[in-house]
Amino acid sequence: MPDIRVRGFAGGINSPNPFWLASAPPTNTGEMIMRAFEAGWGGAVWKTIGEPVTNVSSRYSATDWNGLRMMGFNNIELISDRSVEVNLSEMAEVKKRYPHNAVIASLMVASNRKAWHDIVARAEGAGADGLELNFGCPHGMSERGMGSAVGQVPEYAQMITEWVKEKARTPVLVKLTPNITDIRTIARAAKRGGADALSAINTINSITGIDLDTFTPRPNVDGKSSHGGYCGPAVKPIALNMAQEIMSDPESALPLSGIGGIATWRDAAEFILLGCGTVQVCTAVMHYGYRIVEDMAEGLDNWMREKGFKTIEEFRGLSLKRVTEWKHLNLNYKIVAHIDEQKCIGCDLCHIACWDGAHQCIHLDRVSGPVDGHVELHTTPAAREMQSRAAIAETPVTRKEREVTTLGDYPTPLERIPRVDETECVGCNLCSLVCPVDDCIRMERVDAGKPPETWDERTRGAECAPRPQF
């Protein structure tokens, strides 16, 4: 049976599973965090405590997509608007009642050494298992010289990390902002400053949308808006990329708590495969509640069982070696699209995608039944549509007219099943991505008849090899 416990993360943090709540509204109070632990969360990063703030209403907005709610989410809420005293006394209570769950204090105070020393001492005094330095918050706090204002300047980030490390007895995690050209610059600074671990990514600067009646961007605060931090499923690919960048860079790599659009065990497994030791979740909990952790834990357990992994460490980082620079990819690897005629439903989205978005190599030139005369190959999409709109169609009113005509060997009329011109197919994947049917379009490997060769090898080789003769 797989063991999904986390042991000694960042040099000493334990939790019953790698699923932590990120520092955010779901970790606002001790009462909430205790309910979360009851639901099965392994750890919680307390909503950032520190400087006094006042919040506005409204605070959140979302990007819906194609009828689905909250594909992306953003907020302009600041750090905890409750006092440090109240937060820390609740933290002590939580730690007393749930000694086996990880409780991390997220901290943000003004950039002076004493302020940081004080808050570190108080948080550890309350029993925090670790400290997360919020160098990422992109709105409001940054205008006051905190949050991402620190996280965007390597020197500040290193300096504050050093101050904290002077005082801290528990592991120190630095939370990184993605609102920077290269996240590794701050990761390296944090590492130089002595950080024990990193958390990434914080939210991304965003405007989710604009109300087309009032012209006010969302969220609307009395007719005005401000850029908010973007998160939710939409940001996962960006977060994965940044996790990979950090973990593949020896000067950056530290134990990493992955954050960004994680909503299921699949997302979690992907972050762990790129080297994360724990993962943090917020938006999915804000959408569905704490109970989502049940499937996350079960799903990860089942997947590990299926793959034969006994511990998280056994698969952590396995995908890192499979990410490389483009110049090291094999130029002679060749795949082409193959359409399964038995599965094709005839939507022909692959045809239009290939014509308008790729390389014009998926054609609608098959015919159903005998044809008397010329069959035009490579008819353009517009010509094809014109042709079918010029045809006369009638309602089948009699029983005979309504009789389903047998379609032959395939569930779809052959004339609607596209044909791939494999000699032209560049193997881009687009058709298989737009196809609504699982496994209908497979990308199949063909023998290019050449040994593997990368761009790097080819261009280095060019310096000494004779020019090919054609």
Added chain:
Amino acid sequence: MSSAILPDDEKLRERFGELKPPLTAQAAQIEANRCLNCFDAPCTASCPTHIDVPGFIKRISSGNLRGSALRILDANILGSSCSRVCPVEVLCEGACVLHRQNRKPIQIGLLQRHAMDSFHKSGEVLPVAMRAASAPRVVCIGAGPASLACAAELVRQGAHATVVERRSLPGGLNTYGVAEYKLRTADSLHEVEMIRRMGVDFRFGTGINSAAELEALESEFDYVFVGVGLGAMQQLGIPGEDSDGVINALELIAGYKVGHIRRIDGTVVVVGAGNTAIDAANAARRLGAHAVYLLYRRGESDMSAFDFEYEHAKQEGVQFLWRRQPLAIRKSEHGRLLLDTVQVHQVDNKLLPLPDSHFTIECDQIVPAIGQSPLAHLIHDLRGVDVRDGRIVADHSTGQTGNPRYFAGGDCVNGGREVVDAVASGKRAANAILKIAEEAHA
């Protein structure tokens, strides 16, 4: 032609509540988002008017409802009534590729209605081209879907169109012949009102019954479009058919739709098993008949009604008597009707009576609904126009008849199909007329 002359009978509206209620805005959005947006979509190909279905659905999902309606109207000026009366199960929705994935097809009919309702509610009129001095003048005989589509297309492209109609209201079967729970008379008239406001002239109470009347039209107009539909219901051809209490299906439907018939009591026998027979039988049930029988001389598998119409009739409580042929209609001593029938069986394509199977049904109303016969006398007056099997012979793609000034479309050509087929043929004829007129002018 305002709808004000229609009785607003609350009871009738209640009894004929809509079979398919409209979608809410959010339900429409969700449904629209399910559409795959197929290339060269089979739904569009199967629609006789080739409405750009993915195109109008995409516009619903983006919140461009006006654009969606314009896209529909571009192909089908009666997009509103078609969204209600089309047998979508055998047309667009039947062609939806989602069937092949064992998924529910997109509810195209309801989405189309959503867009059209919003457009008609706005009161906007479809833009038309400037009328050119040289534009042809066309008269459309009959104010049913074929003529309306032809006339609307003509004025959209800058020609003159006049519709002449023998009855007092426009719309043809949309107004007088479609079950109220599918299409309300008021909605049909509202749709025609837009066509009138686009610039089509209407003349009501104008039957064309003589050569002289036809000549008058010929001298006033350049081209004639014949969209007269079919004529009266066929007679049963049995004794007693002219008794009180015998009313044909189209009269029954028109009667309740314009408020002449408010209720039906007792037992009703409908003779026939087509879609109109089913509409009449369901109407009789909803108007109060306690028992409604549908009598058909052949079997269940031979009936021409669509499967979903048959299912619907069963839900309404209509009872079916298969392989039974009417022989005579008599009056009982209590003044009720007696319908003598006999059980028949089929031998070599012939229906033969079974011995000792005579049976008399005592009832209060008999409704023949066994097909329609062509409006023969008018057609005879059209010189140079072929009529075969009671249908006008016209070119499939242009609607042009043997007489180059005469075009025809709809039921009088196809023998009785759907509204959408009539619209398609009217539109094709309009485009053919415009092309020929342009060539003649050039």
